[in-house]
Amino acid sequence: MIASALLASILLMPQDRVRQELPNGAVYLVDKADTPGHVRVALSASFHGYPDEPATLGVRHLLEHLVVKGRDRALDRKLESQGLSLSAWTTRDALNVVISGPTGALPLAMASIDEVLNPGGFTQDEINKELRIMAEEKLLHAPDRPLVDAAWEAVYGQEGLSPFGDLEVLAKLTPSDLELARQRIFAPAGLSLVVLGDLDPGVARLRCQEVLGKLSGWEVSFDPRMEIAPGASPMGAQASGEARAVITAGVTVPMTLAMLGFALAQQREMPGTKVFYDASAWDSVIIWTAPNAGQFDALEKLTEEDVVRLAPFVRGQASQWALGLTTLDDTNAALRAKLLRQARTFDLGQLFDTARGLTDQEIVQAWQRWSGPKSYRVRGLK
Amino acid sequence: MAEMVRPEIVSGEGVEVRQIALLAGVILTALASAQSSKTFVVTELPNPNAKTVQIHAMIPRPEGGAREEAAWRVLARALNRVSTKTYSNWELFESEGRGTQPLRIEWLPDFIRLEIGTTPANWQEKFEVVISLLSEVKWEVEEPILQARAELMAERKDPWGWAMDPFASAYDQVRPRDVVLMYQAAFQPGKARVFVNGPIEPGSAQGLLDSRVRWSELAAPPRPFFVSEVKRAESNGSGVSTFELTPPAIRLSGPGSAAQFLAAVALGAGKDCTLWRVLREEKAWSYRTEMVFWPTKFGLEPRLLMLRGAREEELPMLFDMAEAIKGDLKNWDASTLARAKVMARSILTRPSPFACVYLHPSRPLGGSEADAAAWQSYWGAVGEPPISISRWLEMLDTVEWEEFQTQAKIMTDNLRPRMTSGR
Numbered sequence: 001m002i003a004s005a006l007l008a009s010i011l012l013m014p015q016d017r018v019r020q021e022l023p024n025g026a027v028y029l030v031d032k033a034d035t036p037g038h039v040r041v042a043l044s045a046s047f048h049g050y051p052d053e054p055a056t057l058g059v060r061h062l063l064e065h066l067v068v069k070g071r072d073r074a075l076d077r078k079l080e081s082q083g084l085s086l087s088a089w090t091t092r093d094a095l096n097v098v099i100s101g102p103t104g105a106l107p108l109a110m111a112s113i114d115e116v117l118n119p120g121g122f123t124q125d126e127i128n129k130e131l132r133i134m135a136e137e138k139l140l141h142a143p144d145r146p147l148v149d150a151a152w153e154a155v156y157g158q159e160g161l162s163p164f165g166d167l168e169v170l171a172k173l174t175p176s177d178l179e180l181a182r183q184r185i186f187a188p189a190g191l192s193l194v195v196l197g198d199l200d201p202g203v204a205r206l207r208c209q210e211v212l213g214k215l216s217g218w219e220v221s222f223d224p225r226m227e228i229a230p231g232a233s234p235m236g237a238q239a240s241g242e243a244r245a246v247i248t249a250g251v252t253v254p255m256t257l258a259m260l261g262f263a264l265a266q267q268r269e270m271p272g273t274k275v276f277y278d279a280s281a282w283d284s285v286i287i288w289t290a291p292n293a294g295q296f297d298a299l300e301k302l303t304e305e306d307v308v309r310l311a312p313f314v315r316g317q318a319s320q321w322a323l324g325l326t327t328l329d330d331t332n333a334a335l336r337a338k339l340l341r342q343a344r345t346f347d348l349g350q351l352f353d354t355a356r357g358l359t360d361q362e363i364v365q366a367w368q369r370w371s372g373p374k375s376y377r378v379r380g381l382k
Numbered sequence: 383m384a385e386m387v388r389p390e391i392v393s394g395e396g397v398e399v400r401q402i403a404l405l406a407g408v409i410l411t412a413l414a415s416a417q418s419s420k421t422f423v424v425t426e427l428p429n430p431n432a433k434t435v436q437i438h439a440m441i442p443r444p445e446g447g448a449r450e451e452a453a454w455r456v457l458a459r460a461l462n463r464v465s466t467k468t469y470s471n472w473e474l475f476e477s478e479g480r481g482t483q484p485l486r487i488e489w490l491p492d493f494i495r496l497e498i499g500t501t502p503a504n505w506q507e508k509f510e511v512v513i514s515l516l517s518e519v520k521w522e523v524e525e526p527i528l529q530a531r532a533e534l535m536a537e538r539k540d541p542w543g544w545a546m547d548p549f550a551s552a553y554d555q556v557r558p559r560d561v562v563l564m565y566q567a568a569f570q571p572g573k574a575r576v577f578v579n580g581p582i583e584p585g586s587a588q589g590l591l592d593s594r595v596r597w598s599e600l601a602a603p604p605r606p607f608f609v610s611e612v613k614r615a616e617s618n619g620s621g622v623s624t625f626e627l628t629p630p631a632i633r634l635s636g637p638g639s640a641a642q643f644l645a646a647v648a649l650g651a652g653k654d655c656t657l658w659r660v661l662r663e664e665k666a667w668s669y670r671t672e673m674v675f676w677p678t679k680f681g682l683e684p685r686l687l688m689l690r691g692a693r694e695e696e697l698p699m700l701f702d703m704a705e706a707i708k709g710d711l712k713n714w715d716a717s718t719l720a721r722a723k724v725m726a727r728s729i730l731t732r733p734s735p736f737a738c739v740y741l742h743p744s745r746p747l748g749g750s751e752a753d754a755a756a757w758q759s760y761w762g763a764v765g766e767p768p769i770s771i772s773r774w775l776e777m778l779d780t781v782e783w784e785e786f787q788t789q790a791k792i793m794t795d796n797l798r799p800r801m802t803s804g805r
Contacts, residue, residue, distance in 0.1 A: 038732060076653035081717060083724040085652060087735035098735075101728065129666050137669035139622050139691045142540035268463070271529070272536025291536050316477055323480065329733035329748070352480065 018205050019344065025189030025220065026212040029340050030204040031196045035328055039197035040100040041109045042330070043116065044337035047093055047163075049190035049220050050181055054158060058134075058165010059173065059181045061090040065130045066122050067182070068097060070115040082108055087330050090163050091278050092152065095185060096334040103198045110207040113193070117186050117215065122175055131170055138164065143239060144289040147378050148276055150237035151245040151287040154376040159225040160285075188212060189220040194337040196328065224283055234377035243289040243378035244296055246369045250281040251339075252346050257355045258366035261318025263288045265310055270295050279325065279335055281343035288370070293380065299371040307360075307367045314363045315356055322351035421571050422516055422595070424588040425762055427579040427755075434482060435505035435580030436755030437512050439496040440763035442574075442679065444567045451491075452551040453560045456531050457568075458489035460561055461496075463526035466514040474511055478504060483752050485511060488742050492679035493763060494568070495742075499752045502581050509587065510594055512576065516569055517595045524558040531556060541622035541804065542670065545687050547743070548624060548802040566601040577759035577768070580751075617803035625688040625700050626800045627707065629793035631681035634766045638789045640777045644722040645790035646684030648714065649673055649707065652725050652736045656710040661688055661703065674746070675739045679764055682739070686797070692804035700801050708794045711787075719786045726778050730757075730771050 016032035050060060068088045069075055079086055084101030097116050099109040141164075152160035193212060195204045227247055237243070248256040263275045263286065272291040278284065290296060325332055325348050332348075339346055369375060422439070443454050465471045477484040483499030485508075496515055500508040521527075535553045568574070578587040632642045650657045650673020657671035670689045675682040688703055690696075728734045730747060737746035741760050747753040754771050762768035 035732075076658075080652050080654045080725060081721050083728055085728060085735050100732075100734070132666045133662060133669050136667075136689075136691060140541045140670060140689060143538045143620075268529075271533035272538065291538055312472065316475075319479075320477065320484075327733065330735050 016201055018201050019340070020205070020208075022188070022209065022213055024213070024215055025187075026191045026193070026215060027340055027344075028193040028195070028205075028208040028212060029336070030199070030201045030208060031194070032199055032201055033196050033328065035197045037103050037198055038100070039103050039106050039109065039195065039199050040098060040328060040330070040333045041106075041113060042194045042196075042333035042337040043097045043113055044192045044194075044334055044341065045095040045185055046190040046192075046220070046222070046338075046341055047095075048222050049187045049218065050185040051159070052092070052161050052163055054161070054166075055169065056181070057161055058163065058167070058170050059178070060095050060185055061163055061165050062127070062130060062134065062170055062173070063178065063182055063185055064088050064090045064095050064097075065134065066126065066178075067116045067119045069119070070112065071118075071120050075112055075115060078108065079112060084109055084112070086112065089334075092160065092163050093278060093280055093284075094334070094338050096337070098330040098333050100330060100333070106195075106199060106204065107207070110195075110204075110211055114211045117191075117211070119182075121179055124175055127173060127175065127178065128171075131167060134165075134170075135167055138167070144241065144243075144274060144291070146237040146239040147241060147243040147289045147380060148287050150235045150378045151243045151289075151376060152285060154231065154235040154378060155227050155245055155247060155285050156225045157228050184218050186215070187218040187220050188215040189218075190341075191215070192337045192340040194333060194340055196333060196336070227283070230373065230376045234379040236381045237378050238382060239380045240293075240382045241289060241291045241380045242293050242296060243287055244370060245285045245287045245376040245378070246374065248277075248284055248286055250283065250343070251279045251351070252281050252343055254354050254358060254362055255366065255369075256286070257318040257322065257351065258314065258358050258362045259286055259369055260321055261314040261316075261355065261358065262307075262310075262363060262366040262370060264317035264321065265313035266299070268313075270298060281339050281346060285376075296371075299367070302367065302371070304364055307364050311358075311360050311363045314366070315358050318355035318358060319352050322348075322355045325351060421588075421592055422513075422574045422576055423572070424576045424578060424591055425759075425768065426582065426584060426587050427577060427758055427768065428582060428584055429579055430581045432580040432751055434499045434751050435502055435508075435578065435582055436483075436752055437496075437498045437500070437505065437509055437576065437578050438755050438759035439512055439516060439574055439576045440759050441494045441496075441516075441568050442763065443492050443494070444564065448549070448552060449555060449560075450564070451549075452553050453556045453564045454494070455489055455534060455551055456527060456553060456556050457561045457564045458487055458494045459530035459534055460527045461487045461494070461515065461519070463529055464515075464519050464521075466520060467518040468514045469511060474515065478508075483750075485515075490677050490741070490743060492677075493760075495756070495759070497752060497756065497759075499750075499755075505578075505580065505582060506586075506590055509578070509590055513591055513594045516574055516576075517600060519565060519569075521562045521565070527558040527561045539618075539620070541620045541624075541689055544618045544620050544622070544802065544804070545624040545626070545689055546674065546740075548618070548626075548800070563604045566604050570603050571597075571600070575759075575763055577755065577762055579755040579758060617805055620804045621692055622689050622804040623692045623696055624800075624802045624804070625690065625703050626802075627686045627700075627704055627797040628683050628800070629686075629798075630796055631678060631683045632675075633681035633764075634761055634769065634774070636681070638785060638792075640774075641781045641785040641789035642684075642793060643682075644719065644726060644778055644781055644786055645793055646673055646675065647726050647729070648718050648722040648786075648790065649794075650684070650686050651729060651738050652721075654721060656707055657686060657688065660706050660710050665706065667699070667703075673738055677741050677760055681764060681766070684793075696803070697801060700799050704794075704797055704799065707797075711790055711794065714787070714790070716783055719781070719783055722786075723778055723781070727775055730775065 018030045082105040276287040488495040732749035739747040741756045758768040
């Protein structure tokens, strides 16, 4: 019965590509790719399993630090001795773990994902030591990080708080609190797993089913973040400079590429500015920071003719960005895992052509989004 | 003038030294001809199996102090904004699309690299773009230089940026004329070397270059022009201090170089390395510890870095760090060497989160054909055999435990300390 249900849920795809949603809600994709002798496994745990709130802010991040040590706290040694590497990071959208290395070590990579999902309990000493390391991590934030965080808050309020977390809140966390959080963060309905590379799809599929199929737990509700209308006055941030943010309807929409491409192209004329976008198929924000106050005034001074003249650069920048997403590195593997949950049939390869095909009108609209009242403003207070 | 280097090495005992010596001979000959050359010397690295042709021009920085270094950086940045007598800025940087790499201009501490990755069908056309940048940049307008300078002055480094590059450059003191003079001093026949790597007809690249450069229009090299020194900052105010220990630079043809490379990997690459295991996981001194291979004209310097919140009385931490690293060598065994070999393969041949060979200032090698070409052109430019990454990996595989252990000890006994305060 279960077997036939599983078979029915496997989407009809070429043999080298298998995508399946398991009865517990976890999804996986196995994709044979042209990476001779090399595979990559990416796990994405959606924030929806444990949304960030002021009282729990940073728990996902702390858990990420701890689970990657494995059950015997020697996971790195096991992996690296076989040529595998593990990287992990936490964003507003997801907790990401990626393991990559030689094809022959795929069984170990999959067993390691299992260890990450089921690491055993953590002691208070382990939590406290990791918090000391996180305190050092906090010091490494880039000078424009407060502008980025403020922009997220301007758009989404408390739903946009930084996932780095509040170290004072985390210091009160007990091992049992953390275990409870782990069960929600790794609830199967919020997990997606992608296995890419030079592999036997049949074998990889069985491994995915083994690792994900045995999980059970909490329901996950995929409620979208609720945006707030831009305020009459800019949001303040403890940094110098300023920032603007625009809402995107996802990477699948041409306007997202137009807004990104416009900012990247215009960067050349606005020294020191940076563009931030954590690609997503759902609503999200693109943020543009500037080191000096008043730099964005230049956007309002542009004319439609100026923007049309800039259009080839916008297409060029957008298409370069889109090309970058097709490189098989850890970040893009994690993006694919996230997109597996968000937009199951979307192919990142389409983006390059979409970017090259942006019309002048779309690019003008993108400029208007950045310069007009729909953009969110952040002012540095330093 | 074109030289073809085919660094084929037969595996077997004692082969490494003999082959390096042979290759070094080839390179020394080439360098000697480059010094006296009246053209930009082209090194062809035929690679019939490559999907792209990689064209990399390496231009060494003229000698000088902090002011020249600042002008060098402004020059590298300004080249992104210039036009030439033949091409508009847009044409210079135009993308060919999938599988190719548009023109990229990279600043390295001692070089500027112009690099482009193109299709075999288009390589001659793109080679002309590189030739044009080498020889006929239009400097009549100052705007590209002023914009580049403004851009560099506006950039805000994060603490890792400060660790990688601890010196604040005196961009505000760089005049447009300094940058033009720097270009004229450096972009001269006999100095810049061009490496063409891929499925090309042997001998075709040098001929094309010689026929395209308008030799009579090249500016004569200027006399030395900077006289005053710029004082460097002793702290960066980022709130994070950098503790750095650097063993001597590694040169491919140096004795024990393969063992040194692996020892550096064991010290600082990945998470099961000494830096991460001891300084972060055991002592919780730092969140970010990392070893980076840094491209200098002396060879790759394996810089062992630890970033830590700035505190009072922090200098002793530098000595504690050195002691902790040296103390860990006793925990090394054959599995450390085995891991280093596997890790070295990973960081040199594919995108890896632990990639740490910085032949570009902002990103480590990631396994592309462009990266493989950057490896060869870097070594060629510093006077070493431009052997391929796969050949280097074969050499690494021959390293034995005793040599690995010996070189690790020598390296950690000869650490050059540096601390940059974040206060």
